[in-house]
Amino acid sequence: xxxxxxxxxxxxxxxxxxxxxxxxxxxxxxxxxxxxxxxxxxxxxxxxxxxxxxxxxxxxxxxxxxxxxxxxxxxxxxxxxxxxxxxxxxxxxxxxxxxxxxxxxxxxxxxxxxxxxxxxxxxxxxxxxxxxxxxxxxxxxxxxxxxxxxxxxxxxxxxxxxxxxxxxxxxxxxxxxxxxxxxxxxxxxxxxxxxxxxxxxxxxxxxxxxxxxxxxxxxxxxxxxxxxxxxxxxxxxxxxxxxxxxxxxxxxxxxxxxxxxxxxxxxxxxxxxxxxxxxxxxxxxxxxxxxxxxxxxxxxxxxxxxxxxxxxx
Numbered sequence: 415x416x417x418x419x420x421x422x423x424x425x426x427x428x429x430x431x432x433x434x435x436x437x438x439x440x441x442x443x444x445x446x447x448x449x450x451x452x453x454x455x456x457x458x459x460x461x462x463x464x465x466x467x468x469x470x471x472x473x474x475x476x477x478x479x480x481x482x483x484x485x486x487x488x489x490x491x492x493x494x495x496x497x498x499x500x501x502x503x504x505x506x507x508x509x510x511x512x513x514x515x516x517x518x519x520x521x522x523x524x525x526x527x528x529x530x531x532x533x534x535x536x537x538x539x540x541x542x543x544x545x546x547x548x549x550x551x552x553x554x555x556x557x558x559x560x561x562x563x564x565x566x567x568x569x570x571x572x573x574x575x576x577x578x579x580x581x582x583x584x585x586x587x588x589x590x591x592x593x594x595x596x597x598x599x600x601x602x603x604x605x606x607x608x609x610x611x612x613x614x615x616x617x618x619x620x621x622x623x624x625x626x627x628x629x630x631x632x633x634x635x636x637x638x639x640x641x642x643x644x645x646x647x648x649x650x651x652x653x654x655x656x657x658x659x660x661x662x663x664x665x666x667x668x669x670x671x672x673x674x675x676x677x678x679x680x681x682x683x684x685x686x687x688x689x690x691x692x693x694x695x696x697x698x699x700x701x702x703x704x705x706x707x708x709x710x711x712x713x714x715x716x717x718x719x720x721x722x723x724x725x726x727x
Contacts, residue, residue: 420444423496423521425489425513427454430530431502432461433558435483438500440466440559441587442475444482448492455485465559471714472560472588489513490520498583500552502530510539518544526580528552528566533600536569546571550580551594553601560713565601567594606645608679616677618692619685625692641716642726 420443424435427449435458438445447458462480469478486492493499499521503513510529517527527549529539540546551567564584568577577593584591594602614628623631639648646658653661697705720726 421446421495421497423448423493423499424502425449425492425499425517426502426504426530427451427458427461427485428502429461429556430554430558431500432458433465433556433560434500434502434530434554436462436465436469436559437587437589439480439482440469440472440474440478442477444484446484446486446492446496448486448489450487450489454487458485459483465557468557468560468710468714472717489516493517493521493525496521496525499525499527500530501527505532505534507534507538510534511542514539514543514549524548526550526576526583528580530554530558532604535597535599536567536572537597538569540569540571543571547573548576550576551601552580552584554589555603557710557713560710560717562588562590562717563603564589564591565594565603566591567597567601569597612679613676615680615685615689618689619680620677624695625689626696629696642720644727647727 422438422443422445424431424438424445424447427435427447431447431449435445435447439462447455449455449458459480462483466480499517501510501513501517503509510531514527521527523545525548529536529549529551530553531539531551532553536549536551540549543549546569549569550572551565551569553565553567555561555563566577566581566584568574581591581593592602598605600608610632614632617623617628618625636648643651649661650658653659653664
């Protein structure tokens with residue numbers, strides 16, 4: 415890819431795919447979307463319309479327009495002239511491989527193919543591909559038209575050049591890109607989330623706290639700091655003048671004891687009913703759709719504020 419892409423193919427138009435389509439449209443690209451599901455086009459266009467005020471707030475690139483969205487149920491037609499392909503199909507290895515095979519049969523041989531997979535191995539996805547060297551992980555976070563993070567990783571057959579170009583492309587669209595140096599199930603951010611979920615579920619199941627109190631503990635506690643600085647920098651700040659070394663020397667033994675006492679993820683699905691019931695209790699006095707709207711508004715305000723803070727990474 416010797417020039418900045420002008421046309422992006424969005425393969426799969428569920429929540430993540432629609433978010434990607436909105437993001438690329440907002441950054442001035444022409445987007446050709448494809449999805450075989452009945453009613454997919456109308457759902458996609460409604461999603462883009464719903465998402466558009468948010469990306470307008472974040473700032474549109476020159477030439478950005480929803481009119482640059484094209485939809486087709488013909489996957490091969492969608493990818494044929496694409497400069498970059500973002501695959502966001504179902505999280506199943508067999509489906510991913512079939513999608514890649516169909517994409518490769520029509521796409522230009524040098525066009526990068528990025529998968530939004532939440533946890534599947536790129537090495538497994540690219541197995542059997544005609545040009546596996548150009549298949550990479552490009553994992554976003556929901557809502558993907560607002561949250562900047564994208565995780566990029568190559569498989570065993572991905573070329574270093576493809577990884578470099580993919581990272582540069584995402585960065586050019588305003589995304590905050592991190593590179594995963596070695597493949598691992600769940601990638602990076604999802605594994606960090608899973609660690610929190612594991613202990614949160616365990617605390618509820620052991621009767622230590624309610625679902626609502628666990629949510630409050632994070633959203634009104636460390637979660638506020640995590641939105642500004644990562645876990646290592648926050649820990650460093652907790653050490654005062656001594657920084658990271660002091661806090662680890664001071665709290666290390668206690669943290670080791672806490673870690674050894676952490677709960678395990680439930681071995682069966684018996685916990686689902688109790689956790690779901692706890693969420694329903696928590697939401698009883700709220701309008702969840704309005705909650706999500708306000709969440710997105712606050713996310714935008716936070717991103718706008720962070721842009722103006724040169725010393726916040």
